[in-house]
Amino acid sequence: MRTVTIVGASLAGLYAARELRAQGYDGRLVVVGDEPHPPYDRPPLSKDFLTARADDGQLALTDPEETADLDAEWLLGVRARGLDTGARTVLLADGRTLATDGLVIATGAKARQLPGAHTLRTLDDARALRTRLAQGPQGVVVIGGGFIGAETAASCAALGHDVTVLEAAPLPLLPQLGPEMAAVCATLHRRGGVRLRTGVGVTGIRRTGSAAAVELADGHTLTADIVIAGIGAVPNTAWLAGSTLALGDGVLCDEGCVTALPQVVAVGDVARVGGVRAEHWTSATEQPRAAVTNLLAGRTLATLRPVPYFWSDQYGSRIQFAGCYQPGDTVRVTEGELSDEGPGDGGFLARYERDGTTVAVLAVDRPRPFTRARRALGRVVETATT
Numbered sequence: 469m470r471t472v473t474i475v476g477a478s479l480a481g482l483y484a485a486r487e488l489r490a491q492g493y494d495g496r497l498v499v500v501g502d503e504p505h506p507p508y509d510r511p512p513l514s515k516d517f518l519t520a521r522a523d524d525g526q527l528a529l530t531d532p533e534e535t536a537d538l539d540a541e542w543l544l545g546v547r548a549r550g551l552d553t554g555a556r557t558v559l560l561a562d563g564r565t566l567a568t569d570g571l572v573i574a575t576g577a578k579a580r581q582l583p584g585a586h587t588l589r590t591l592d593d594a595r596a597l598r599t600r601l602a603q604g605p606q607g608v609v610v611i612g613g614g615f616i617g618a619e620t621a622a623s624c625a626a627l628g629h630d631v632t633v634l635e636a637a638p639l640p641l642l643p644q645l646g647p648e649m650a651a652v653c654a655t656l657h658r659r660g661g662v663r664l665r666t667g668v669g670v671t672g673i674r675r676t677g678s679a680a681a682v683e684l685a686d687g688h689t690l691t692a693d694i695v696i697a698g699i700g701a702v703p704n705t706a707w708l709a710g711s712t713l714a715l716g717d718g719v720l721c722d723e724g725c726v727t728a729l730p731q732v733v734a735v736g737d738v739a740r741v742g743g744v745r746a747e748h749w750t751s752a753t754e755q756p757r758a759a760v761t762n763l764l765a766g767r768t769l770a771t772l773r774p775v776p777y778f779w780s781d782q783y784g785s786r787i788q789f790a791g792c793y794q795p796g797d798t799v800r801v802t803e804g805e806l807s808d809e810g811p812g813d814g815g816f817l818a819r820y821e822r823d824g825t826t827v828a829v830l831a832v833d834r835p836r837p838f839t840r841a842r843r844a845l846g847r848v849v850e851t852a853t854t
Contacts, residue, residue, distance in 0.1 A: 548707045577737040601694070
């Protein structure tokens, strides 16, 4: 290959560029990013950056020395608007056309929008919200009790704001953790001084001057100065409409991140790999190695069967989860203490069991035991798939 183009200049795109050079590719490398910023780390946006404990420079994922070593052409602040798979060209919004022999799709996902509400997905989103939050104590309503919503609510509470979280499900993080452990997350909100209202949806937001009225499905209305929507994200695949690539809640790939075209691979939040699209930091960092191996080979040689893993920092606690929960799994606390009031001072470790086998582990403030349990879980999965 003489030219490889990476569309997407965030975490997954950067890791793909690193892998291309590490695996010996010495041809032309072009990286296209719709944001004007060099690659930056997104997890701190809802935590240290929002509370002003970190600045822009601390978010950088690379430095000038590495950027020079990668020897890539960075086209930042320009959006890809189309892909001509027959001609092997990427069409850019500014009218340029990039001919390419290989393509890595790393365009990520975008926050679901709710008119009248802030979102928190990009650096510019975080900058705007941080500016609003710095204007003194205010009433904040966070719509959505998932990871972004919970972390943002915790940051707002730490800044001294009056915070309410609205979650349409009976408990926050219920699909990911199951009812027993989702109830633990609910206690973290309450212990952090945040009101949590569950089982109610939002029908709309009305603005009256600087105030907002959040209209609920049960007929009630909440008034707030700031409304933040953390209601999930959708993969950035609109620019691929009309191409020959298969799309369906992401770019459809095999277990090696390869699309139906061997010269096109996808990684990160936009990739549906082996039927699964995982919006997690670890997916964006682990997938590029296999994807690049297969791209350079022109066929699928390497595949991925990782144990799903995510973490979240809320109200001073770190939540870590690995594995796959299914309704009906038995959950046992095997280390530490957990009561109706929430985790004890030393946190806890819980195991999810199915048919006598551990299928997932969850820890709150127990990082070392969790790491050991996660490794053991990985060995079980590896054995089961070989």
